[in-house]
Amino acid sequence: MRIASLVLFAALVAAVPAQAAINGVAAVVNGEMITEFDLQNEVAPEAMRRQIDPKKPAQREAYDALTSATLERMINNIILTQEAQRLKISVSDSEVDNEMQQIMSRNKITPEEFQRQLQLQRMSEKDFRERVRSGVLRNRLLANMVGRKVIVTKEEVADYYNIHKQNFVNNQRVRFALIVYPPTENAEKQSARLRGGKASFEEVARKVSIGPRAQEGGDVGMVSWNTLDPAWQERLSLMEPGEISDLFEVNNGLKAQLKLIDMESGEGQTLEEATPQIERILREPKLQERFREYTEQLRKRAVVEIRR
Missing domain, CATH: 3.10.50.40 (Chitinase A; domain 3)
Structure with a gap:
């Protein structure tokens, strides 16, 4: 995780809009429910960032579009988590502990600052742990099923090095x-x-x-x-x-x-010294494309019922 990920605490949870039907079911994914409460908790931070107020008629269409996009992302995350579980890919409590320690260490956040950030975002440590677990689980699945199919050639590395040599x-x-x-x-x-x-x-x-x-x-x-x-x-x-x-x-x-x-x-750095970092940089967009294709394949096989 790079320095840019320092803000991972910043918009995890926000207040649920008053009109949310918190007892309703937004979707069912292979038997697993996404409630309206869960959905609105995910939508609220981005709605605030974009200054979209669902109570204003002129902004209702933008709010509905944001809600639909968020629901699609949540559905895909559940499908990936279910697939990881089906393949018996698991993440232990100790691995979650280690990942959380690494998050704090890499981002220079003390345990006290970590707790303060959770309080600011109205999130319990238990909920944050489960998000970390799900993230590690999906990354492990993608590494197993997608990562090995991504290839970065020596020619691509050399071209990138010649253009961005000053950064290495x-x-x-x-x-x-x-x-x-x-x-x-x-x-x-x-x-x-x-x-x-x-x-x-x-x-x-x-x-x-x-x-x-x-x-x-x-x-x-x-x-x-x-x-x-x-x-x-x-x-x-x-x-x-x-x-x-x-x-x-x-x-x-x-x-x-x-x-x-x-x-x-x-x-x-020489080209040889810079190669590992350049390979990571060049792999990322390829991984994202493979990830999209793999997710689409899983989605086609899933039973998804959207109820909203």
């Missing part, structure tokens, strides 16, 4: 601060204040950020350049120390901003 270095480190705006915050307004010098980055981070180390002004400390997502590398490489980035989207469509604090240069 040894011992390079970067220090930056991060603000992740909650879905209820007017990110554009806060960004304008920052860029207009009306507020400091650290002040806004402490006040509104739901990202890591908010009380330290969002300063995540020194991190290895090679652990960053390529999109983050490109954004930071164009910045000077003290500069603040434009708004950009991270996990779940939340908006974020970066402030570059310091950059320690390193030595350029």
Whole structure:
């Protein structure tokens, strides 16, 4: 998991709209129910981020479209989880513990900060554990059934290296601060204040950020350049120390901003040294395509009844 996944806590749960028929059944997937309550819990954070109010007639169509798309994603997740169980792929409690520890370690989140984030998102640790378990289970299924079919050639690696050579270095480190705006915050307004010098980055981070180390002004400390997502590398490489980035989207469509604090240069990697990282980068879109195809195959075999 890369630094960009620091925001995985940010929009997991939000208040259910008052008009939700919480006792109704939205869909049944191979005998497993998705309730309206579950569905609206998934829809609410994205609706808030997009500022879609289902009570406003002009926005009802957009809200219904978002709800339908969310239901489709939930159906697919259940199908994948059921398939993993059918193939006797399992995830033990100790593996969930390990994954949660890695999430906190990689994202520099203390156990206390972890609990605070759960409280902010109105999520119990038990519910979060089950989401982690389901995620690991689906990833394991996809690794077994999809990953082995994805091939990245030496030619593809060399072409990518020649174009992005400047991003592959040894011992390079970067220090930056991060603000992740909650879905209820007017990110554009806060960004304008920052860029207009009306507020400091650290002040806004402490006040509104739901990202890591908010009380330290969002300063995540020194991190290895090679652990960053390529999109983050490109954004930071164009910045000077003290500069603040434009708004950009991270996990779940939340908006974020970066402030570059310091950059320690390193030595350029050879093609051989950079190959493992480049292979991971190039595999991702291929995996996503295979994942889509595999999910469609499972969906065709599933018995799905949408009741809403």
